[in-house]
Amino acid sequence: MDFEFPEDEKFFRKLLCKDKNVFNSYLCLFDFREPKIKRSEFCRIRNKVLKDLIDKYGQRCMLQYPNRCINSKFVVDHLIPLSSNKLNKILRGILAEKGKKIKTQSFGSNHINNLIIACSECNSFKKHKFLNRKDIVNILELKVIANNADDISDTFGKLKRNISGQQFKDKARDGW
Numbered sequence: 001m002d003f004e005f006p007e008d009e010k011f012f013r014k015l016l017c018k019d020k021n022v023f024n025s026y027l028c029l030f031d032f033r034e035p036k037i038k039r040s041e042f043c044r045i046r047n048k049v050l051k052d053l054i055d056k057y058g059q060r061c062m063l064q065y066p067n068r069c070i071n072s073k074f075v076v077d078h079l080i081p082l083s084s085n086k087l088n089k090i091l092r093g094i095l096a097e098k099g100k101k102i103k104t105q106s107f108g109s110n111h112i113n114n115l116i117i118a119c120s121e122c123n124s125f126k127k128h129k130f131l132n133r134k135d136i137v138n139i140l141e142l143k144v145i146a147n148n149a150d151d152i153s154d155t156f157g158k159l160k161r162n163i164s165g166q167q168f169k170d171k172a173r174d175g176w
């Protein structure tokens with residue numbers, strides 16, 4: 001799987017990995033095909049995915065933007081957005097031509113690991129943005145723990161036991 005530019009891969013390694021060696025396990029989050037193909041595939045699976053995610057993680061918005069989150073009216077959101085022009089802006093400094101938007105690149109996949117539960121408010125606030133490193137790593141950790149848990153209905157219980165009291169308090173305060 002090839003990123004369009006080497007600096008893009010470097011950006012995502014830094015965003016996703018605590019240990020740079022594990023980046024390969026996150027390649028499923030990416031799909032560089034045309035965004036409109038990915039969008040039409042997503043439309044076909046979104047209802048089932050929403051049900052599956054809620055069965056697994058409960059009715060809980062995973063974004064939890066402070067002062068915005070309503071933790072209801074749930075939808076499926078992409079952790080890595082399907083497309084974004086952010087890297088063209090921040091890594092390559094491309095400026096918009098008059099009357100045109102900066103070209104977007106295709107990034108996120110419809111893989112279950114890239115799909116999260118979001119409330120309608122957080123979803124419309126996030127749009128095509130990337131989360132910050134701390135939030136994205138927290139969500140990925142939660143997903144990995146849930147994937148490895150025997151009893152997925154007890155995901156949060158397992159998470160509680162697998163991390164220290166202080167970490168749990170931090171997560172409870174800052175959101176999961």
Ligand SMILES: [Zn+2]
Pocket residue numbers: 061062063064065068069070071118119120121122123
């Ligand atoms: Zn929310």
